[in-house]
Amino acid sequence: MVVNVTSALFASEQDRLFWNKRYDTETYILGKEPVEFLKEHINILPGGKALDIAMGEGRNAVFLAKNGFEVDGCDVSEIAVKKTLGLAKENNVRVNAFVADLEIYKLPKDAYDVVACFYYLQRSLIPQIKEALKPGGMVIYETYTIENWERGFEGPKNRDYLLKTNELLDLFKDLTIIYYKELVLDDKKAVASLIARK
Template identity: 30%
Template sequence: MKDKLARNISIYRKEQGLTQEELAKLLGISFQAVSKWENAQTMPDITLLPALSTILEVSVDKLLGYVAQDKRITIYEDEYQTEDYYWGTEPNTACYQVLQLIPPTKPLKLLDIGCGEGKDAVFFARNGYEVDAFDVTNAGIEKTRRLADRTGVHVNVFKADLLEFRLDTHYDIIFSSGVLHYMKPEYRADIFDNYKRFTNENGMHVFNVFVNKPFIAPPPEKETNAYPWQSGQLLTYYHDWLIRDSAEIVFDCNSSGIPHQHAMTTMVAQKITTSP
């Protein structure tokens, strides 16, 4: 609990635009105390939790990590309620790139961030990877389990929020498709640093992210929790890794029933910390 509380205090403090000193002043304590909370060296006195909850505008339960979500993050919770698979069951083309670049000729552990209904996670499991996957939607998690069962493979799927979840175990591959626009700009450095630290030597990150272009109209879906990316931004978080592939594509989409286009940056980066 201590680590989760430490992480949540830091996340929600930043969400409110407060420094450690400002939060400490509002609580009538020293900023060193807040620093120790966020570094998981100590925990707040129980008498401070109601005031801390009020200032950070989250429930005590959520602050302590007992509630994964208390508001809807994505429109797809509703879309995934149907029997049909909203995105289909064919894997993203980037999945084949993973197979080519880092095939499971030995046991490899893979994480699918924002797995949706599970088509990519199940593809990886079917091809021999040890797969963990998470999504913020209950319906998506249930459909991932069903697809895995139907395919005869195991995927360790669980519920988590991209903004709150941090790795505490190492992976060989971290994969995410069509999800990183939910990452608030002020959290990106912290989240990518966490992902990079918990990636094994020679491991890879395979990500894509929607980017804004003046010649492409905004998508018809009105997602209030989506945040813009610009061309090249994703690569700046990987200046110290080997960029195995990077491209920008424009593609047609009909996901909402309204034909539209997206621009997307794709990236494959590899962790190399020792000399060849």
């Protein structure tokens, strides 16, 4: 069964409208399967409570819930939140999905065993991600690098949303790094992937 949609704080109206328009389709624009990096590493993550940041249509949040996590997930788009709740119901799992503007919303401290973030970069949020982890908690993070733009792949064109070489590693250097890699996936996107423990 699925849970409540809590309307928290909205990002700029422009961002909210952009993402609502993007997600306003009959289908799930990125599909219903989780990102490969999460699937490949689900077994090394500690159990318990997880937060999926900028969750989109919920494919990763639902996967975490199917693997026994108590999941909170947030996104700026209320349409994305509704689609997440629908996907959770379809999979007979519970996700606490809510609308949040991550430029304003404050993550709770020492609240999560896992914080997941895929294909979203807000550098100012990194300290909060670390604080949101319980001691021993883990962050799993994957997003685009500048190489993605340099190769002309699909994805963000604004360099502010692209990681420099080893930047993600540097942002989490005060945690214990379990896994870090920068690579090109299927000759379609250049990413940095990280798992780290508090």
